[in-house]
Amino acid sequence: MISEGGSGPGVAQDDVAIRFEGVGKRYRDGTEAVRELTLDVRRGELVALVGPSGCGKSTILRMVNRLVEPTSGRVLVDGRDTSGVDAVELRRGIGYVIQAGGLMPHRSVRDNVATVPKLLGWDARERRRRADELLELxxxxxxxxxxxxxxxxxxxxxxxxxxxxxxxxDPPVLLLDEPFGAVDPVVRDRLQVEFRRLQTELGKTALFVTHDLDEAVRMADRIAVLSTGGHLEQYAAPATLLSEPATDFVVEFVGSDRGLRRLAVTPIRPEDLETPTTLAPGDGVAYASTALEVDGRSWGVVLDGERRELVGWVPRAPLTEAMRRGDRAGRVADWTLPFDVTVQRAETMRTAFSALLAQELRFLPVLDGAEFLGVITPDVVHTALRSGARPTGPDSSDPDGSGAA
Known part of the structure; x- marks a missing residue:
């Protein structure tokens, strides 16, 4: 097994895109920006570097493309020691994104996009084709x-x-230095979603610097938490980092509200959902009222057909009142109310909880496509967080359980 803090026998070199081997950076005045960093970034993985100001996040990023030269250790990209590669050649093979894009103001958007292809000698027609293709992307x-x-x-x-x-x-590796920090929250949210989609779709390896832990939790496959002086405190999947902080520094850094942050990486699992009383639109008032009373429910969910397609919900009170008046001919459809909001199983518990809080109802239906699976309630959210305290699966947990460097 490989420690999440660095390299080991669990990950073959062919599976590693970026490797830091005992990397350090000390300046002439004695300032130690990075201290013996050992860390692997796997191919196709998005790794976030987080920590307080002065912890060496950007320095680590810039050592990959040799904008900053390490004073000790080695940085390997695709198995090659970058110190033995021409710096200009190296940078042309690594994508680099900074705040506000770092665009050249005197060049058109198309020419900005085609900067590296032009340096690589692509002809004008091919540069334009590639630039237009990427703008659409x-x-x-x-x-x-x-x-x-x-x-x-x-x-x-x-x-x-x-x-x-x-x-x-088409570089295999992307470096991003707080790329979304200069845009407003709404645009930032959209850019995060769009970039994560692109990164996954294109299979790019990305090393991502951010000061925003929520951004890291939302976007990253793994997060490296650094303390002042470039010391690696923990390297783990977001769910593990939030549920099992490895050091006192990480506990303080992730904050007392880490439980709420975990909602962003807590999946909606059918087994955690509440199963309410289900009724059909054609069920009679007497049957529906009795079924809800027996189940101790003040409401039920109305489904149509064998595919369990959601129609809406029905409160018990008007059904009971209809029976009291002697109106036994009515059907559930007469009293069914629509849901204003639903959530898909593929969403996270954070999305579901936000939607739940934004409505008056204390329950929110979860669908898998058109099929009804169950409802989320505040109790469901609590249960999901407790049962998800130890994430499972090869991509969501630390192999050795520690996550410490």
Missing amino acids: VGLDPHVHGRRYPAELSGGQQQRVGVARALAA
Whole structure:
């Protein structure tokens, strides 16, 4: 097994895209920015570097493309020691994204995207084709935005162009230094989702610096928490980091609300859901009222057909009142109310809990496509967090259980 803190026999070199072997950075004045860092980033993985200001996050990132030279240890990219590779050649093979995209203001959007292909000697037609292809990939119309200049774009659009430029020469590795920090929260949320989709779809390895732990939890496969002086405190999957912080520093860094943050990495599991009384639209009032009374329910869920498609919900009180008045001819359909909000099983518990809090009802239906699975209630959220304290599966837990460096 491999320790989440570094390399080991559990991960073959062919599976490692970036490897730090005892890497350190000390400046002439004696300042130690990074201390003997040993850490692997697997192919196709997104790893976030987090920690307080001055902990060496950006220094570590820039040692990968030799914008900063390490003073000890080795950095390997695709198995090659970067110290033996020409720095310019190395950088042309690594995508690099910074805040506001780092775009050249005097060049058009299309030319910005095509920067590296031009340096690599691609002809003009191929550069344009690639730039337009990538603009479409990041959600920008090349016919509308290609001729514009960075100053004519919004902050979110500039960041999308920065991502497109980083992908232009199809690099296997992407470095991102707080790329979404300069945009407003709404745009930032969309960019996070879009970048994660692209990274997964394209199979890129990404090393991501952020000061925002929530961003790291939402986006990363694994998170490296660094303390001042570049010391690696813990390297683990988000769920493990939040449920089992390895050191006092990590406990303090993730904060007392780490339980709430864990909702972002807690899946919706059918076995955790509450199973309410289910009724059909054609059921009679007497039957429905009795069924709810026997189950001790004040409401029931109305499903239509063998595929368990959700129709809505029905409160018991009007059914009981109808019976009291002697109206036994009515059907459940007459009293069914629609759900304003539903959530899909593929979402996280954070999304579901947010939707639950935003409505008056104390229950929220969960669907798998059109099929009804159950409902989420506050008790379900609590149970899911408790049962998910120790994540399972090869991609969601520490192999050795420690996560410490």
